[in-house]
Amino acid sequence: MKGRVIETPVFMPVGTNATVKAMTVEEIKSIGYQLILGNTYHLHLRPGDEIIKRLGGLHSFMNWDRCILTDSGGFQIFSLARLNKVLEEGVHFQNHLDGTKELLTPEIAIHIQENLGSDIMMVLDECLPIPTKRDIVQKSIELTNRWAQRCFQARRSENNLFAIVQGADFVDLRIQSAQMLMETDFDGFAIGGLSVGESKDVMSEIVSHIAPMLPPNKPRYLMGVGDPVDLVENIGLGIDMFDCVMPTRNARNGLLFTFQGKISIKQARYKEDPLPIDENCQCEVCQNYSRAYLRHLFVANEILASRLNTMHNLWFLKELMAKARIAIVNGEYQKFKKAFLDVYQGSESG
Amino acid sequence: MKGRVIETPVFMPVGTNATVKAMTVEEIKSIGYQLILGNTYHLHLRPGDEIIKRLGGLHSFMNWDRCILTDSGGFQIFSLARLNKVLEEGVHFQNHLDGTKELLTPEIAIHIQENLGSDIMMVLDECLPIPTKRDIVQKSIELTNRWAQRCFQARRSENNLFAIVQGADFVDLRIQSAQMLMETDFDGFAIGGLSVGESKDVMSEIVSHIAPMLPPNKPRYLMGVGDPVDLVENIGLGIDMFDCVMPTRNARNGLLFTFQGKISIKQARYKEDPLPIDENCQCEVCQNYSRAYLRHLFVANEILASRLNTMHNLWFLKELMAKARIAIVNGEYQKFKKAFLDVYQGSESG
Numbered sequence: 001m002k003g004r005v006i007e008t009p010v011f012m013p014v015g016t017n018a019t020v021k022a023m024t025v026e027e028i029k030s031i032g033y034q035l036i037l038g039n040t041y042h043l044h045l046r047p048g049d050e051i052i053k054r055l056g057g058l059h060s061f062m063n064w065d066r067c068i069l070t071d072s073g074g075f076q077i078f079s080l081a082r083l084n085k086v087l088e089e090g091v092h093f094q095n096h097l098d099g100t101k102e103l104l105t106p107e108i109a110i111h112i113q114e115n116l117g118s119d120i121m122m123v124l125d126e127c128l129p130i131p132t133k134r135d136i137v138q139k140s141i142e143l144t145n146r147w148a149q150r151c152f153q154a155r156r157s158e159n160n161l162f163a164i165v166q167g168a169d170f171v172d173l174r175i176q177s178a179q180m181l182m183e184t185d186f187d188g189f190a191i192g193g194l195s196v197g198e199s200k201d202v203m204s205e206i207v208s209h210i211a212p213m214l215p216p217n218k219p220r221y222l223m224g225v226g227d228p229v230d231l232v233e234n235i236g237l238g239i240d241m242f243d244c245v246m247p248t249r250n251a252r253n254g255l256l257f258t259f260q261g262k263i264s265i266k267q268a269r270y271k272e273d274p275l276p277i278d279e280n281c282q283c284e285v286c287q288n289y290s291r292a293y294l295r296h297l298f299v300a301n302e303i304l305a306s307r308l309n310t311m312h313n314l315w316f317l318k319e320l321m322a323k324a325r326i327a328i329v330n331g332e333y334q335k336f337k338k339a340f341l342d343v344y345q346g347s348e349s350g
Numbered sequence: 351m352k353g354r355v356i357e358t359p360v361f362m363p364v365g366t367n368a369t370v371k372a373m374t375v376e377e378i379k380s381i382g383y384q385l386i387l388g389n390t391y392h393l394h395l396r397p398g399d400e401i402i403k404r405l406g407g408l409h410s411f412m413n414w415d416r417c418i419l420t421d422s423g424g425f426q427i428f429s430l431a432r433l434n435k436v437l438e439e440g441v442h443f444q445n446h447l448d449g450t451k452e453l454l455t456p457e458i459a460i461h462i463q464e465n466l467g468s469d470i471m472m473v474l475d476e477c478l479p480i481p482t483k484r485d486i487v488q489k490s491i492e493l494t495n496r497w498a499q500r501c502f503q504a505r506r507s508e509n510n511l512f513a514i515v516q517g518a519d520f521v522d523l524r525i526q527s528a529q530m531l532m533e534t535d536f537d538g539f540a541i542g543g544l545s546v547g548e549s550k551d552v553m554s555e556i557v558s559h560i561a562p563m564l565p566p567n568k569p570r571y572l573m574g575v576g577d578p579v580d581l582v583e584n585i586g587l588g589i590d591m592f593d594c595v596m597p598t599r600n601a602r603n604g605l606l607f608t609f610q611g612k613i614s615i616k617q618a619r620y621k622e623d624p625l626p627i628d629e630n631c632q633c634e635v636c637q638n639y640s641r642a643y644l645r646h647l648f649v650a651n652e653i654l655a656s657r658l659n660t661m662h663n664l665w666f667l668k669e670l671m672a673k674a675r676i677a678i679v680n681g682e683y684q685k686f687k688k689a690f691l692d693v694y695q696g697s698e699s700g
Contacts, residue, residue: 017650018643024654047646051622055642063638272401288413292405293368296397300367304374306653 004034004067004119008219008240009324011226011317012037012069013248017046018062021248022306023314025064031283031311032318035067035119037243040112041076045095049115057117069243070118072109072151072164075192075223078127086126088143106150114157122190123151125164130198137168141177152184160187162221168193169202171209178210188219188241195224195244204233211238228257228320228344232337235324247317251309254298257316261344265309270295283315354384354417354469358569358590359674361576361667362387362419363598367396368412371598372656373664375414381633381661382668385417385469387593390462391426395445399465407467419593420468422459422501422514425542425573428477436476438493456500464507472540473501475514480548487518491527502534510537512571518543519552521559528560538569538591545574545594554583561588578607578670578694582687585674597667601659604648607666611694615659620645633665 013020013028016039020028028036038058043049052061058068074091077084081093090105109124125144128137148163155161163181167174174191181189191210194203207222211234214220219240225231226244234242247257254265258278263270265277276286277294285294285308297305320340327336363370363378366389370378378386388408393399402411408418424441427434431443440455459474475494478487498513505511513531517524524541531539541560544553557572561584564570569590575581576594584592597607604615608628613620615627626636627644635644635658647655670690677686 017646017652019647019652019654022653022657024657046650047621047642051642054622055624055640061640061643061646063643271397272404274405290405290411292397292401293411293413296367296411297369300396302367302369303372303653303656304369307372307374307657 006034006067007325009231009235009321009328010035010241011231011247011321012241012243013314014039014243014245015062015064015068016042016245018043018052018058020310020314022252022303022310023248025062027311028064028314029066031315032322033066033314035069036064038068038070038116038118039073039076040070040109040116041073041080043070043116044073044112045097049112053115053117057115059117067119068116069120069162069241070113070116070122071223072122072124073104073112074109074124075127077104086143088146090124090147091126106147107154110151110154110156110161114155114159118159120160120162120188121151121155123148123161123163123186125166125192127193127196128166128168130169130193130196130202132168134170134173137166137170137173141167141173141180144177145180148181148186149184152186162186162188162190162219164190164192164223165210165214166193167206169198169206171206174206174210175213178213182213182215186218188221189214190221190223190241191239192223194222195230200230200233203230204237207234207237207239214238226317228317229341231317231320232324232340235328236333236337247313248310251313252306254305254309256309257313259316259340259343261346265291265294266298267295277312278316281312281315281319283312285309285312285315356384356417357675359581359585359671359678360385360591361581361597361671362591362593363664364389364593364595365412365414365418366392366595368393368402368408370660370664372602372653372660375412377661378414378664379416381665382672383416383664385419386414388418388420388466388468389423389426390420390459390466391423391430393420393466394423394462395447399462403465403467407465409467417469418466419470419512420463420466420472421573422472422474423454423462424459424474425477427454436493438496440474440497441476456497457504460501460504460506460511464505464509468509470510470512470538471501471505473498473511473513473536475516475542477543477546478516478518480519480543480546480552482518484520484523487516487520487523491517491523491530494527495530498531498536499534502536512536512538512540512569514540514542514573515560515564516543517556519548519556521556524556524560525563528563532563532565536568538571539564540571540573540591541589542573544572545580550580550583553580554587557584557587557589564588576667578667579691581667581670582674582690585678586683586687597663598660601663602656604655604659606659607663609666609690609693611696615641615644616648617645627662628666631662631665631669633662635659635662635665 084093113121163186221241270291273291434443463471513536571591620641623641
């Protein structure tokens with residue numbers, strides 16, 4: 001999508017299987033999203049990137065005419081697939097759908113992403129759990145760097161390519177990883193391997209060291225983060241881009257964001273509540289439906305519950321990003337952040 | 351909804367739990383539907399008709415500003431609830447959600463429907479399986495008639511009230527049932543207790559006897575019918591109104607209507623098929639998505655599959671009703687019917 005502008009900070013809804021779960025692309029557009037994420041691993045397995053290519057690429061396949069970022073598939077291999085084995089050439093694994101043995105190399109990861117026709121491709125990286133022993137992490141960031149170079153060389157398209165900083169919870173290894181990767185002219189830089197169960201302090205410490213050293217003229221992307229508090233904290237540390245399945249998954253589980261905190265719509269207290277989720281929200285759901293109706297749909301296990309709840313949570317995150325942007329432009333981000341966190345965390349009702 | 355015109359023949363999408371499954375009311379409106387069906391039994395149990403009343407009635411609760419027909423709850427008691435016992439006063443049953451013992455009388459059925467605020471209420475009737483012994487059916491149609499009179503007397507609103515002709519597969523008892531009910535000034539007449547597993551010949555024989563004897567100036571409603579072939583056949587026999595969960599349930603199971611017959615979108619033959627479900631269809635789904643994409647969504651068990659498939663099937667039925675209406679107005683219904691059935695049945699690919 002040449003020439004398309006993505007305003008930052010930006011949250012990217014995740015469209016794992018060529019659909020943001022429960023939503024149409026028209027709805028995603030109507031909320032105002034310009035950029036969504038597609039999962040290379042899932043799309044490679046089903047329906048297959050070659051099929052998607054023959055059908056005109058992922059944009060055409062899912063009828064989305066705005067931008068798509070694809071991950072490399074690495075994260076899913078390390079979290080979903082069985083018996084993965086990391087070698088210099090790449091990672092061998094058995095896929096989680098039918099156990100077929102497969103190999104993902106940096107070159108294959110780029111080839112798949114070019115078949116999909118994504119606008120922003122990610123390098124293949126090794127994701128380690130936290131904690132992992134230092135010497136293993138040291139070797140891993142070197143491998144991740146060599147894989148990143150191979151991805152850079154393998155690119156045949158004009159699609160953007162982002163590198164991924166790794167290094168588990170070792171700040172100095174994170175810095176080393178970033179320095180190695182910055183020697184190459186990647187189009188953006190991500191911080192990967194966080195939001196995997198570590199403490200908030202660890203994430204905060206790493207991001208506060210790494211974000212400022214990344215090139216100021218290129219996007220900085222913190223992978224796997226979508227909690228409102230984390231978003232606001234990390235925007236404050238210099239992050240431009242985020243993705244996470246949590247906001248849409250939460251929605252399907254009845255957990256809804258409001259600027260006054262999260263609410264669980266299934267609670268009995270909402271049984272006869274005629275108010276919308278959030279009285280100040282301008283989204284289609286809050287304009288048209290009561291908490292009582294949304295609770296009823298959730299309790300009755302209706303598909304419409306997933307739809308309306310997802311619509312609301314994605315609207316909320318769009319609004320949150322828009323407010324953050326205005327605060328940044330006005331030079332009032334710290335004030336905005338404090339005001340948001342005070343109200344959001346103050347009355348969180350779980 | 352005073353003054354609202356419903357063009358007939360009309361198919362009513364079923365909104366069991368105050369939602370047509372997988373759809374928003376905006377989508378139902380955008381297709382062109384003026385009238386949907388709500389289930390008294392389900393809504394009485396969950397969230398409860400008293401709650402719906404306090405929240406402004408069913409229209410307000412589900413944000414639907416067009417017409418609603420509600421059934422009486424009888425059919426669900428006879429098909430879903432446990433241990434139902436029919437007495438003169440009404441029917442005792444244990445609800446299927448938590449086994450609570452309840453009583454539904456004609457007066458309660460009307461009271462619930464008035465709480466919901468439906469535009470067209472149905473009388474409480476006894477639904478018998480086919481076959482049932484003649485003497486039992488004879489007694490049953492007399493009870494159904496007495497219950498219908500009690501419903502008529504119990505009405506406190508200006509909502510329409512339709513009676514229901516019963517009589518299992520005995521044509522003479524069906525005629526007797528219709529004659530008894532027609533002595534009262536109901537706003538419309540339904541034929542109930544069909545589409546319960548009997549042969550097509552039985553349905554056809556009964557409808558061809560009963561429909562012509564019902565008042566020509568009042569709607570004739572064949573309950574539980576939604577198969578395209580049955581719709582076209584029964585419109586030909588004089589039926590104006592239909593409802594059925596099948597078209598929306600089929601959609602969720604990947605069975606899609608086209609004017610060339612049904613297709614099962616999960617079939618491997620559609621894996622790389624770039625065509626829409628039906629090349630001549632003007633619905634949003636056929637304008638934007640390929641069979642390959644719809645198959646992928648179905649196989650990946652995505653909510654969007656249910657949404658898009660339901661949207662298409664409801665569009666198809668709206669189109670079918672519109673074409674039937676034009677044929678009736680032009681005095682060409684038999685020609686239309688033959689042409690439709692020839693193509694639809696000729697190439698049915700299951």
